[in-house]
Amino acid sequence: MTTPLDALSGDMEIVELLSTVFSEEYTRGVAASAHAAATPPPDTRPRKVCQTDGCHRTIVSKGSCIRHGGGKRCQVDKCDIGAKSNGVCWKHGGSRTCKWSDCTNHSKARGLCWTHGGGKPCATPDCNRTSLQGGHCWAHGGGKRCNQDGCQRPAYERNLNFCTIHSTQRPTPPSNGTGGD
Structure with missing residues (x-):
């Protein structure tokens, strides 16, 4: 059975984007699968770096990384924060809310807020708290x-x-x- 991620792995532009933006998740997902052995390695061209002095992040658009003005901005007047979803930033409703019933906090990871277990788990074995x-x-x-x-x-x-x-x-x-x- 072919997964959507397997289908995308053949497009080198998408592979490069996934490997730079979501390197950890991409490595665990596509590279760990049996299909990865047959997939050619991502393009090894040098990545483009943000034009701001001292910044080594990958550019998103306009020659800059997200922090230095690249990418889409919130559509709300006088808001200069990067847009998350629906064209607005997290302050104006662009992030997801916790999937715990009756919780209105912003989700961090796995669809949960910090209080309900979102975020990276503790590195201590058998501990389910957030690190x-x-x-x-x-x-x-x-x-x-x-x-x-x-x-x-x-x-x-x-x-x-x-x-x-x-x-x-x-x-x-x-x-x-x-x-x-």
């Missing part, structure tokens, strides 16, 4: 920890990398540096 920074969930050492000595609570950048308890206990510096005189 954070470092590839593990909070319980297995992922994410940032509080800067307070001996505290292992989750830390947040908005609290200058302190937990919610220690962020409120820090002394606030004087606003003008004169000591209030």
Whole structure:
């Protein structure tokens, strides 16, 4: 039985696009299949790089990557964010919502939001939680920890990398540096 992905793998332009944009998924999908042995390797032409100095991402359109202005933009007036679907960005309804019943959050992965298991799973065997920074969930050492000595609570950048308890206990510096005189 031929899958839609097998049918697309014969078109070299699509193969190149899939291999650069969705390299991980493409490698697991087409390249891992038995059909991949008979498929010629993707075109090895040098990829075109974004024209912005210091950027090494692949161009999408107009000589730029998505971050630097390539690709379609949201159709809502004065919105410069890249369009997701239906011609609008995630802020204006262009992303999918979580498939969990009665949930209106944006989906991250596998059709689920962060709360309901979307995102990359924890790298610890037999753990079904979502991973954070470092590839593990909070319980297995992922994410940032509080800067307070001996505290292992989750830390947040908005609290200058302190937990919610220690962020409120820090002394606030004087606003003008004169000591209030």
